[in-house]
Amino acid sequence: MQQYNLSTGRIAFLNIQHKKSRTLRMAALVAVLSFTLFGGLILTDSLQNGLKSISSHLGADLIVVPEGSDESMEGILLQGKPGFFYFDKSVEESILDIQGVAKTSAQFYLTSVAADCCDLPVEIIGFDPDTDFAIQPWISETYSSKLGDNELIIGSDITAFENSTVRLYNTKFKVVARLMKTGTGLDQAVYGNWNTLMSIFETAKEQGLGDIPDRNPEKSISSVLVKLEDGYSAEDVAQAISQEIDGVTVVKMEGMLGSIASELQIITVLLRMFVVLLVLVSLFALSVIFSVTAGERKKEFALLRSIGFTRKKLSALLLTESFFVSAAGGIIGVAAAAIVVFPFNSAIGEALEMPYLQPGWATVVGVLVISLMISFAVGPLAAMRTVVKIGKEETYMAMREGEV
Amino acid sequence: VIFVLEILIAVGPFTILPVCQEMEESEMEMSMDEGTQTDMEMTTGSYMRCHWTALAERGIGLVIAVMGVLLLIPASKGFYQGISLGIALNGAYAVSVPTFLIGTCANKHSSCNMLAKPGLIIFGLFTIGVSVFYILYLYRNAK
Numbered sequence: 208m209q210q211y212n213l214s215t216g217r218i219a220f221l222n223i224q225h226k227k228s229r230t231l232r233m234a235a236l237v238a239v240l241s242f243t244l245f246g247g248l249i250l251t252d253s254l255q256n257g258l259k260s261i262s263s264h265l266g267a268d269l270i271v272v273p274e275g276s277d278e279s280m281e282g283i284l285l286q287g288k289p290g291f292f293y294f295d296k297s298v299e300e301s302i303l304d305i306q307g308v309a310k311t312s313a314q315f316y317l318t319s320v321a322a323d324c325c326d327l328p329v330e331i332i333g334f335d336p337d338t339d340f341a342i343q344p345w346i347s348e349t350y351s352s353k354l355g356d357n358e359l360i361i362g363s364d365i366t367a368f369e370n371s372t373v374r375l376y377n378t379k380f381k382v383v384a385r386l387m388k389t390g391t392g393l394d395q396a397v398y399g400n401w402n403t404l405m406s407i408f409e410t411a412k413e414q415g416l417g418d419i420p421d422r423n424p425e426k427s428i429s430s431v432l433v434k435l436e437d438g439y440s441a442e443d444v445a446q447a448i449s450q451e452i453d454g455v456t457v458v459k460m461e462g463m464l465g466s467i468a469s470e471l472q473i474i475t476v477l478l479r480m481f482v483v484l485l486v487l488v489s490l491f492a493l494s495v496i497f498s499v500t501a502g503e504r505k506k507e508f509a510l511l512r513s514i515g516f517t518r519k520k521l522s523a524l525l526l527t528e529s530f531f532v533s534a535a536g537g538i539i540g541v542a543a544a545a546i547v548v549f550p551f552n553s554a555i556g557e558a559l560e561m562p563y564l565q566p567g568w569a570t571v572v573g574v575l576v577i578s579l580m581i582s583f584a585v586g587p588l589a590a591m592r593t594v595v596k597i598g599k600e601e602t603y604m605a606m607r608e609g610e611v
Numbered sequence: 612v613i614f615v616l617e618i619l620i621a622v623g624p625f626t627i628l629p630v631c632q633e634m635e636e637s638e639m640e641m642s643m644d645e646g647t648q649t650d651m652e653m654t655t656g657s658y659m660r661c662h663w664t665a666l667a668e669r670g671i672g673l674v675i676a677v678m679g680v681l682l683l684i685p686a687s688k689g690f691y692q693g694i695s696l697g698i699a700l701n702g703a704y705a706v707s708v709p710t711f712l713i714g715t716c717a718n719k720h721s722s723c724n725m726l727a728k729p730g731l732i733i734f735g736l737f738t739i740g741v742s743v744f745y746i747l748y749l750y751r752n753a754k
Contacts, residue, residue, distance in 0.1 A: 329718075364720060366718065546733055550732065554725035557720065
């Protein structure tokens with residue numbers, strides 16, 4: 208026969224095990240709270256990370272694109288939606304002449320229709336290594352040499368290995384490096400220098416593959432990245448570019464990031480309000496349940512008092528029970544949230560249509576600890592009122608209650 | 612629980628956790644006539660890789676669902692343990708199909724990688740967990 212030391216913890220465990228239905232309902236309430244707390248915090252952290260990442264990796268103050276192509280540009284940058292558009296190369300020189308423009312760098316975009324690396328089309332971004340100030344600093348985080356002709360650097364979400372090859376438009380290109388994850392559309396693109404892009408363009412055109420526009424790549428570019436001189440506002444320079452050059456649209460990075468930041472702010476505020484509301488509702492509901500069940504258990508408490516339980520020990524028993532229920536609910540909720548937010552993070556990012564970069568493990572552990580601490584505390588806090596009430600009751604009165 | 616999990620494995624890739632849309636052969640021929648090439652024929656001929664994963668999972672899911680129904684038949688504990696072991700092994704099989712036996716498409720942002728693959732792995736792991744728990748429960752009760 209098994210023997211147990213009948214400690215407070217053991218009695219509390221047996222009590223909640225005995226009342227399975229009540230325990231499950233209370234734990235479910237805490238589970239909903241911890242699910243929302245953990246899932247919500249990871250979600251907002253990931254969005255904030257994505258925003259930080261895009262601000263640090265874009266490097267340009269303005270992006271000038273052909274008129275009406277601003278949405279396609281944002282799609283490429285934020286959601287990895289492949290697209291291409293072109294205007295005349297002379298636009299870059301015209302932009303350089305505008306007051307307040309410090310540097311410009313042109314880019315050329317192509318969309319793959321078939322690739323060894325990818326079952327879906329990817330964006331191929333060509334840049335000029337001599338003028339580029341946006342992509343190369345980012346590339347230098349993982350690749351220190353100069354990118355040669357017919358060499359590609361791939362975004363973190365492209366499936367290919369370093370020093371392997373990828374096939375674009377039936378031509379093989381060497382992959383020299385993989386970029387760090389940014390949580391933006393740039394993770395789904397491949398990068399090459401101007402000559403590599405021209406070669407891909409010509410091959411695609413010769414083979415009649417894909418939707419290649421009838422353009423002379425020597426005279427065309429897709430966008431011009433603009434770095435401003437100190438003291439000039441993006442708004443003023445953007446207005447000057449729009450007025451002086453026909454057929455262009457200026458995408459202001461500050462404006463684009465600002466609108467993402469304000470959307471993020473709304474999501475964060477709503478989520479925090481929801482969590483606070485959920486904590487209050489859980490506290491109230493659990494407090495009512497504890498109070499009602501304590502009323503039903505008066506005789507049990509009186510019996511425990513009569514066999515030597517002090518008031519302090521009785522209070523400890525109730526608090527331990529509430530802690531066990533909270534802990535079970537908290538762990539289940541956090542585990543359920545982890546099953547949703549980590550494996551499905553790409554789907555969540557895609558659904559939100561915003562830069563989404565999952566935080567590092569240190570942050571995840573921090574969020575986990577905070578979520579569990581709050582969830583674990585909810586039960587004992589909700590039980591506090593009942594504990595105080597039980598502690599004040601006389602044994603004799605409790606024993607007599609319900610006899611008549 | 613096992614029955615529900617296996618129905619999810621069997622029908623999930625065709626419904627709530629969809630794999631990439633398959634390509635009809637007639638559509639493929641049409642696009643070839645137009646002189647364009649699609650991504651799909653480059654990978655496995657007429658279908659993307661995840662299509663075969665979905666078909667395999669449908670078979671595995673249905674087999675485990677039938678085994679789950681067998682657990683409802685009055686029988687000895689040994690029978691239940693044997694069936695549960697079979698379910699656990701099939702659960703491992705369900706996990707291995709999208710991960711390394713057949714795999715999914717190469718693009719991390721394709722539907723099969725964002726939804727079907729993680730879903731199938733989770734359902735497969737749950738199947739293993741529930742079966743192992745049941746085997747241990749039966750073993751403990753038998754003692």
